[in-house]
Amino acid sequence: MDFEFSYNGKRLSLDVKRLGKFSRGIGLMFKSSPKILLFDFGREVNLSIHSYFVFFPFLAFWLDDKNRVLDWKIVRPFESGIRPHVHYRRLVEVPLTEENRKIELFFRRQGKV
Numbered sequence: 001m002d003f004e005f006s007y008n009g010k011r012l013s014l015d016v017k018r019l020g021k022f023s024r025g026i027g028l029m030f031k032s033s034p035k036i037l038l039f040d041f042g043r044e045v046n047l048s049i050h051s052y053f054v055f056f057p058f059l060a061f062w063l064d065d066k067n068r069v070l071d072w073k074i075v076r077p078f079e080s081g082i083r084p085h086v087h088y089r090r091l092v093e094v095p096l097t098e099e100n101r102k103i104e105l106f107f108r109r110q111g112k113v
Contacts, residue, residue, distance in 0.1 A: 003038055003092070007061075007069040008110045014103065016092065027093060029053040034095040041089055048083040049091070051075045057096045059104055062088035072107050 003016040016038040019027070028034050030053055041047075049060065054077055061072035062084045071084035074096070094103050 001038075003067075005061075005063055005067040005069060005092070007107070010106075010110065012103070012106060014092070014094070027054075028058060028095060031095075034058075034097070036095070036100070037093045039091040039093075041091075044087040044089055046083060046087045048081050049075075050080040050082065051077055052080065054078075059094040059096060059100075059107060061092050061094075061107070062086075063090040063092065065089045072112075074104070 001016060001018055002013050004011060004013045006012075014036055017035045018038045018040065024039055027037060027039070027049070028051075034056070044065075051058070057074055057076050059072060060075050060082065062070045064070055067090070070086050070088050073082060075082055094100050096104055
């Protein structure tokens with residue numbers, strides 16, 4: 001599914017896989033050919049994530065209800081307690097594959113929130 005978001009006034013669209021309630025707990029764990037994942041919690045939350053059993057780095061970014069980026073972080077394998085400093089509604093996890101490097105560069109050029 002196409003998913004559009006904005007960061008520092010710039011818009012970007014990604015092809016994401018939207019996760020249901022039951023697949024949210026697995027996310028990128030144990031994946032060998034990962035896709036970009038969208039977690040929509042339906043309300044504001046402040047949950048932490050981890051990268052246990054994720055064997056590659058990924059970009060995590062947190063969004064508000066209008067799909068504006070609130071914060072982002074490059075997550076390395078086997079990290080825990082990762083969360084933004086604000087409540088959020090959606091989370092996107094982008095595996096840092098060669099195909100997705102342009103997304104990482106987009107975030108680095110924009111700087112931190």
